[in-house]
Amino acid sequence: MLDLQTATFVSTVDAPEQSAPERAYWFLFQGDKLIVRSGPYMGEVLQANSVDELGIVPIRTQYLGYLEDAQGSRLQCFSGEIDPEAIIPSGMTAQGLRELGAQLGDLVFGLAGRAVQIVNWDRRHQYCGQCGTPTETLEHERAKRCPNCGLIAYPRLSPAIIIAVTRQIEGENRILLARNHRFPPGRYSVVAGFVEPGESLEDTARREVFEEVGIRIRNIRYFGSQPWPFPNSLMLGLTAEYESGDIVVEEEEIADAGWFSAHDLPHLPPKISIARKLIDAFVADNGGGPAQEW
Numbered sequence: 181m182l183d184l185q186t187a188t189f190v191s192t193v194d195a196p197e198q199s200a201p202e203r204a205y206w207f208l209f210q211g212d213k214l215i216v217r218s219g220p221y222m223g224e225v226l227q228a229n230s231v232d233e234l235g236i237v238p239i240r241t242q243y244l245g246y247l248e249d250a251q252g253s254r255l256q257c258f259s260g261e262i263d264p265e266a267i268i269p270s271g272m273t274a275q276g277l278r279e280l281g282a283q284l285g286d287l288v289f290g291l292a293g294r295a296v297q298i299v300n301w302d303r304r305h306q307y308c309g310q311c312g313t314p315t316e317t318l319e320h321e322r323a324k325r326c327p328n329c330g331l332i333a334y335p336r337l338s339p340a341i342i343i344a345v346t347r348q349i350e351g352e353n354r355i356l357l358a359r360n361h362r363f364p365p366g367r368y369s370v371v372a373g374f375v376e377p378g379e380s381l382e383d384t385a386r387r388e389v390f391e392e393v394g395i396r397i398r399n400i401r402y403f404g405s406q407p408w409p410f411p412n413s414l415m416l417g418l419t420a421e422y423e424s425g426d427i428v429v430e431e432e433e434i435a436d437a438g439w440f441s442a443h444d445l446p447h448l449p450p451k452i453s454i455a456r457k458l459i460d461a462f463v464a465d466n467g468g469g470p471a472q473e474w
Contacts, residue, residue, distance in 0.1 A: 184287060186250035189257070191294075193322050195243040196256065203229050204256035205288075207244070207295035208236060211264055212411075213274035214292055223283035225292070226272070231260065235269040238262050242298050244291070259295035261303065277409060281452035289452055293409030298322070300411065301335040309333065337407075337414045341384045342372035344458040345397055347422030349439055355462045356422070357446065358393060358429070358437035368436075368446040369455045372415070385418050393437045394428030397421065403461070406454035417454045442468025 196202070206226040208215045215236070217224040228234045231241060241260035248254050268274055277296065281289050308315055308326035315324040315333070324333045345356040357368040373388035375381065382400050389397050403417035429437050440446065442463045449455040462468075 182247055182253045182255045183249040183251065184247075184285070187247045187255075187287065188249075189245060189247055189287070189291060191245040193243060193318075194320060196246075202256055203227055204258055205247070205291070206231055206234060207257065207259045207292050208234075208238060209259070209261045209296055209299050210266065210268065210274045212296060212300075213276055214280060214296070215262070215268060215272050215274050216280065218271055218273040222273075223275070223280055225284070225288060227255075231258070234272075236262055237266070240302060242295075242302055244295060244298065247287075247291075257291060257295075259299050261299045278450075281450055286452070290407060293407055296409050297412050298335060305333045336412065338412055339375040339381075340372055340408075340413045340415055341375065341381055341388060341418055342370055342415050342455055342458065343385050343389065343397075343400075343418040343420055344370045344403070344462055345389060345395070345420045345422060346462065347439065352441055353462075353466050354439035354441055355459065356389075356393065356395075356427075356437065357440050357459075359435045359446075360433060361435050363435075364447075366447045367449065368440070369449050370458050372455070374413075381416055381418065385420060389420070390425075392430050392434050394430075395425035396423040398423040403458060404454060406457075408454075415454050417458055419458070442466035 206228060208226060215226060226234055231238055238260040239262060241258050244257040244259055246254045246256045277292055284292060305315055305324045307313065308329060308331055310331045311326060311329045313326050313328035315326055318325055322335060346353055356371065358371055359368045371389050371392050373384060375384045385400050386397060389395060397420040399421045401419045403419050405417060406415045408415045427437050448459055
């Protein structure tokens, strides 16, 4: 049995040759919702020797690669989609990845995010975007090629920055948190935004922070990154220090923003997100206690 605690994922498009079906994870989606077990196994990703064993007829499937643990045990991983109107078999349910994040854990959540992006890319590139000819899937790389005009389409990512800005107020470090109109009531998070053509990550950070809350920043540093499948982002975590200006929110997007102490935080994003990891790092550095999340 695979040990998820020591497992790592190997991405490849070259499915293994095997004489008999091998047990595998099946990341099957209906729309953007993942089909998982219900009942006593609620939230578990489907495992089976073949998709037929699950009683599901997919529109198409894709091989993702495999998980391998420290003992050398492997578990193959596949993605796929079913018809939006299909009836989901008994003992299964379809749920959004945001709701499943905490149950799946970082490793499996990351695989589910990879899976839904590849499913969506495959669906949207059945035909050439340049001449309309049906595309061919390349054998040894994740790509679609047009046999007519030669255009090759790869899965695309949308890079975005997410940044924790801090400053000292009356001798205490504080973090800049904002509430987007789209957030659940009461939730705050750090500032984020997509990278525009021709921008560096630092340029994007300065622009987004100024556009959303009206302040200037300095000493921008890299923190970490996270694939974020909503819908196809790569979140690049940064930290920075306050330089100048007063908070003036961009009212169409931001409902409120302020400087928060590690000891007095509002409701925060879930722990699965890099936004929360940025905030938790600030809390750890400044002696705060556990924070609430919605």
